Amino acid sequence: MDGHDRGGRWRLALILLAALAAVQPGLSTAAEAAVQPADSLTVSEIVQLALQNAPTIRQAQAEWAAARASIGTARSAYYPQLSFQGDYTRVGPVPSLTIPELGAFVLAPRNNYDMHLALDATMLDFGRRRGALAAAEAASRSLGEDLALVRLQVGHGAIRAFLNALLYQQQIGVLEEERASLGAHVDQVAAELRTGSATDFELMTSRVRVAQAESRIAQARQNLELQRIELRRLTGLPRATMLAVRGSFALHQVPTNTDSLVTLALGSSPEIRSANEQVAAARAKLQQAAAERLPTLGLFATSGYKNGYIPDLNEWTANFTAGAQLQVPLFTGFRTRSREENARASQRAAQAMLDDARRNVTASVEEALAALATSLDVLATAEVGLQQAQLAVEVARVRFAAGVVSNLDLLDAETSLAEAQQSRLSALYQNEIARNALDQAMGREIW
Numbered sequence: 001m002d003g004h005d006r007g008g009r010w011r012l013a014l015i016l017l018a019a020l021a022a023v024q025p026g027l028s029t030a031a032e033a034a035v036q037p038a039d040s041l042t043v044s045e046i047v048q049l050a051l052q053n054a055p056t057i058r059q060a061q062a063e064w065a066a067a068r069a070s071i072g073t074a075r076s077a078y079y080p081q082l083s084f085q086g087d088y089t090r091v092g093p094v095p096s097l098t099i100p101e102l103g104a105f106v107l108a109p110r111n112n113y114d115m116h117l118a119l120d121a122t123m124l125d126f127g128r129r130r131g132a133l134a135a136a137e138a139a140s141r142s143l144g145e146d147l148a149l150v151r152l153q154v155g156h157g158a159i160r161a162f163l164n165a166l167l168y169q170q171q172i173g174v175l176e177e178e179r180a181s182l183g184a185h186v187d188q189v190a191a192e193l194r195t196g197s198a199t200d201f202e203l204m205t206s207r208v209r210v211a212q213a214e215s216r217i218a219q220a221r222q223n224l225e226l227q228r229i230e231l232r233r234l235t236g237l238p239r240a241t242m243l244a245v246r247g248s249f250a251l252h253q254v255p256t257n258t259d260s261l262v263t264l265a266l267g268s269s270p271e272i273r274s275a276n277e278q279v280a281a282a283r284a285k286l287q288q289a290a291a292e293r294l295p296t297l298g299l300f301a302t303s304g305y306k307n308g309y310i311p312d313l314n315e316w317t318a319n320f321t322a323g324a325q326l327q328v329p330l331f332t333g334f335r336t337r338s339r340e341e342n343a344r345a346s347q348r349a350a351q352a353m354l355d356d357a358r359r360n361v362t363a364s365v366e367e368a369l370a371a372l373a374t375s376l377d378v379l380a381t382a383e384v385g386l387q388q389a390q391l392a393v394e395v396a397r398v399r400f401a402a403g404v405v406s407n408l409d410l411l412d413a414e415t416s417l418a419e420a421q422q423s424r425l426s427a428l429y430q431n432e433i434a435r436n437a438l439d440q441a442m443g444r445e446i447w
Contacts, residue, residue, distance in 0.1 A: 040246035043162045046235060047447040050158035053236030057154060060147040067140040074136040077129045080121035085302075087114040109313040116304020116319075124297040131288025135281050142277035148270040148443075154234070155447055156440040160433065161230050165245045167429045168224035171422060175220055178418035179213040185414070186210055189407065202407040209411045213418075249428035252435040254373050261442065262365050268443040269361045275354035282347035289339035295328040364441035371434035379427035382420065389413070389420035 041049075051057065089112040098104045122129070186206045192198035228243045237243065255261060266272060301322040309317045329336070396413035399405040439446050 040244040042246050043159060044447055046162045046231065046245065047155050047158045049235035049237065050154050051151060051447075054150075054154045054234070056150050057147070060143070060150045064140065064143040064147050067136070067143045070136045071133070071140055074129070074133040077122065077132065080119055083118050085114075085116055085118050085304075088112065106313060109308055111314075112306070112308055113316065114304065114306035116302045116306070119301045120298060121300075122296060122298045124295075125291065126294035126296070127291040128288060128294075128296070131284050131291055134284035135288060138277050138281035138284055142274050142281060145270045145274035145277060149274060152270060152440060152443060152445060155445060156436055158231075158234050159436050159447075161227060161234055162245050162247070163249075163429060163432050163436070165224060165227040165231060165243070166247055166249070167425065168220055168227055169245065170249075170425055171220045172217060172224065174418060174421045174425065175213060175217045177421075178414065179210060179217060181414055182206065182210045182213055182411070185410065198407070205407060206411065209415065249425075249432050251379075251428065252372065252431055254369060254376065255438075258369055261369070261438075262362050265361050265365045265442045266358060269357070269441070270443055271357045272354065272361060275350065275357045278350040279347065279354055282343060282350045286340065286343035286347060289336060289343045292332070292336040292339065293329060295326060298325045298327075299323070300325060361441055365438065368434050368438035368441055372431065372438060375427055375431035375434050379424065379431060382424040382427045386417075386420040386424050389417040393417045 091108055091110055091112060094110045095107040096104050097107055186203070189198045189203045189206050193200065193203050231237075231243050231245075232239060232241060235243075299322075301320065303318075303320040305316045305318055307314050307316055309315065309319075393413045393416075396405055396410045400407070400410040
């Protein structure tokens with residue numbers, strides 16, 4: 001009884017799966033029509049859209065523009081400062097002097113006016129202005145390299161998203177070919193069933209394989225839709241846009257000049273160039289902070305009109321002042337020492353960042369080369385496996401027609417062929433991904 005019950009449960013499961021297979025094609029056709037893209041984009045079009053619409057690039061551009069403006073601010077310290085000044089003062093009581101026999105004399109007007117131009121210029125500051133300008137220029141160069149790095153990351157990220165979408169599209173094509181082949185086999189078994197050459201069990205097992213293929217197609221379509229969402233995020237296209245990609249996988253060999261690739265990457269990576277500029281900026285800030293211990297020498301001059309001159313205190317009189325000012329810091333409340341400590345800490349942090357960037361770039365190049373070599377080995381194995389699977393399907397179809405092998409043997413051969421095609425496709429994809437990672441590590445903008 002137990003064996004009979006297990007056999008009954010197995011047949012019931014096959015019947016349910018076969019019913020699902022009968023319903024699924026209609027659902028998949030409707031879903032396919034609903035997500036059918038209206039247009040397709042190449043990898044270069046995807047990258048250009050991403051570079052044009054990426055908010056991170058606009059943010060980096062704005063930060064770079066602000067840093068360039070800071071250079072002008074630092075340079076302004078080299079120029080004289082000219083300003084207009086106007087003062088009004090009302091005095092009460094008015095100062096006066098009484099001299100016997102001569103009477104009272106007013107010493108100052110009640111309403112005092114002073115209108116003049118003031119000119120101030122720093123003549124010598126022992127490197128303060130030079131340090132500020134060097135720090136501003138280094139910060140600008142660093143943010144310029146940050147912009148290049150963001151563009152590199154966005155561009156190569158768009159390429160990876162394109163390759164992911166291309167993989168899922170081609171996977172769906174392979175799976176649909178498998179489904180079509182299995183569907184034709186179901187029709188053949190159904191025809192043989194009507195003539196008594198096949199059994200219900202063979203028909204149900206064939207339909208189960210179709211249902212399984214439909215399930216894999218549905219999963220691949222879900223993956224493709226998720227990647228379309230990512231592509232719309234990267235490119236800034238509207239949510240309703242039905243994206244598809246157009247292209248094919250290319251085969252990339254391992255570069256022969258592998259020994260010099262790391263050296264080239266260390267010299268061309270914007271990540272390292274940005275870190276170098278941050279080290280330079282920290283060094284300039286340290287020099288600027290140390291210069292605060294030194295004196296400064298400045299000149300000043302004013303020229304204008306004011307009242308209050310004898311003999312007519314209320315008459316506006318042309319006047320001028322000129323002089324020099326020497327300022328020697330004696331005690332700044334430990335501000336200079338604190339700024340020097342801050343600058344030294346920033347310099348150590350920038351140097352550590354540079355060391356980390358060098359390690360990251362070196363490891364990224366080595367990892368990309370290893371992945372590239374591995375993908376070629378996997379692809380070679382996948383090519384052999386695909387040829388064998390194709391031959392096995394051809395033999396299985398002939399032998400099944402001759403009644404030598406069972407229905408399950410033929411279904412297994414069909415599934416193995418689809419798996420071999422998927423393995424080759426995955427190897428090509430990994431080859432492209434590894435090459436893209438190498439280009440990014442080298443700092444190459446290949447678009």
